[in-house]
Amino acid sequence: ETPETLSSKFNQLTPKNSTGLPLVPVNPIDALLDQKAAITDVEQQEKELDELVAESQLDSPIPIPVVNYLEPYTIHSFTIPQNGHPPLTKSRLSFIQSQLREIIFEDRIAHVVRIIFHDCVGGCDGCLNRDLPPNMTPMLNTATLLDNLYDSQGFSDWLSRADFYALAGITAIEIGVENANVGCFFFNCIRMPRFHFRYGRKDCATSPLSSGVQSFPEGKDDYDAVMEFFANEFGLRPRYATALLGAHTLGGAAGAAGSGFVGFWKENAIEAAKFDQRYFSLLSDRRLYWNHLDVSAQTGANSPRFQWEGFVNNQQVSFMLNSDVSLLLDIQTNNVGQSSCNFNTCPYSPTALLVHIYARFPNFWIRDFERAFARMIENGSTWLLAV
C-alpha cells in the first residue's frame, strides 16, 4: 500500500464534523490503537506497532551518508586525525556533562536542542552565523553560555566545539526527560533515551562564529517541503522526520525576539521544559479547537506569519506551525502559508497515523527519536570515535 492509500483509508475511517465543532468520535484508528495498548508484552507491542508503521511505507530504506565508528580509542588515536586531541575518556565525558548541567535548565533546554539542530544543518561544525535571521532568537544567549563554558574550561583539549554542542544537545534531552518524569510511576515514565556519544567532528575555521549561509526549513512549510528538507539534509524518511520534529515539545517561538511566530507548543514554560510526547497528543487530540491566524501584526514580523492556536474551553493550550500540523493534516497553503482547509476539513497526511501512535506510545516515539537525533548530530562526519 502506498502512503496515499493508507491515509485515504484513514480519512474514510475518521468521521469529520461538518458543523466545525470539536468532535470526539469513536474513531476506528483509536480502537485499533486501543487493541495495541492492551498488549502487555512490551516487545510484542513494539513489534506490532512496527508492523503498523511499516504498512504506511514511511521508512523504507534509502541510502544515507555512512558514519564509521571506531571503538578502541587507544589504537585509533594513532591513525585518526583528532586535531591533536588526547582521547576522550568516560570520566572526562561525565565531567563535561556535569558542567553542562550547571547551565542547562528551563528555557535553555530548548535553546540547546535548537542550537545543535542548526549547527548540524550543512554538517555539524561548531559554527553559527549570528546574523542569519533563523539563528537570531533567544537561543544565541545560550550559545554564548555554551561557548564561554567550552573556552573557559579548556574543553578544546578533549573535543571539538561541534562535539561539545552535540553533547550539550544530548544532555539537554536527558534533562528534559528528567523534568517530564518528576512524579511519574514506572508505567507512565518516559524512557530515558540511550545515546551513544561519539566524537571527532571538525569545527569550521572560524568557530564559533560563521558567515556561512544555510537554508533552514520555514514555519510556513507544508508536508512536502518538510519531508524534502529532512530527506535531503539528514537522509531521514518521513517516519524519522516526524519523530525528530517531536523536539518541538520543548520551548516555543519568541515572537518579535525570534521568528515572528509566537507561543509555546504546550501550555506554558514549565511544560515546555519537559521532553514528552504531548506535542503529538495535543496535535492529535480531537477535543481541541484550532484557529489559523496571521500574528505578524502582533509580533512586528515583516511578512505574514500564519500559525495554529489550539483551544480547550476557550483556553489556549497549544501553538503549532504549519510544518507541525502538516505531520497530521495535508494542509493546503498559499505562498504566505495560509491554509485553505483546517482541522475539520483538511485530509490527513501520510504521517497522521504515526502522530497518533507517538501520542499513545511515548516510548515507541523515544526509540524512533533516538535514531533520528543520533543521525542528525552526526551529520557531515564520515569517521567518529566511540568513548
Ligand code: HEM
Ligand atoms: C520543518 C522543520 C522545522 C521548522 C520549520 C522549525 C521552525 C522553528 C521555529 C520557527 C521556531 C521558533 C523560533 C523562535 O521564534 O524563537 C522553532 C523553535 C524550536 N525548534 Fe524548530 N523547526 C524545525 C525543526 C526542528 C528540529 C529538527 C529541531 C530539533 C531536533 C527543532 C527544535 C526546536 C526547538 C527546541 C525550538 C524552541 C526554541 C526555543 O524555545 O527557543 N526544530 N523551530
